[in-house]
Amino acid sequence: MSLKHVVLLISAAVLAACTSDPSGPSGGHSTTITVSNNFFNPTPDTVAAGGVTFSWSNASNTHNVTWDSGPSSPANSSTMTSGTFPVTLVQGTYHYHCSIHGAPMSGTIVVQ
Numbered sequence: 001m002s003l004k005h006v007v008l009l010i011s012a013a014v015l016a017a018c019t020s021d022p023s024g025p026s027g028g029h030s031t032t033i034t035v036s037n038n039f040f041n042p043t044p045d046t047v048a049a050g051g052v053t054f055s056w057s058n059a060s061n062t063h064n065v066t067w068d069s070g071p072s073s074p075a076n077s078s079t080m081t082s083g084t085f086p087v088t089l090v091q092g093t094y095h096y097h098c099s100i101h102g103a104p105m106s107g108t109i110v111v112q
Contacts, residue, residue, distance in 0.1 A: 004061075031047065032053050032055075033045065037058070038063075040107035052084040052087055053085065053087075056083055056084070061100075063080070063101070064076060064078065064079040064080070065085055067094065068095040070089070070095070072089065072090050072091055072092070074089065089109065092111055093111070096109070
């Protein structure tokens with residue numbers, strides 16, 4: 001096997017490792033954020049510009065998404081215990097929280 005083939009195989013393995021685990025320490029690079037039991041997951045997260053969906057999963061009580069800052073002003077979500085909240089985000093950093101639970105239940109999305 002030539003050095004070129006070895007480099008290509010190693011590059012492919014590194015790329016696969018970077019994209020197959022959606023729960024790294026800097027966020028999952030996922031367009032779905034789970035809302036459940038007083039936390040958002042993943043946060044912080046880095047995503048491409050476009051659609052992001054907040055998805056309520058086994059929420060023990062009601063939550064919402066209230067935007068604190070960002071380069072655009074998306075609407076806040078309804079307060080709910082189940083369902084989804086899709087939003088379209090442009091490039092920039094967005095900070096949000098649940099207005100029911102305040103600062104402890106907050107998150108950040110970096111849109112590239």
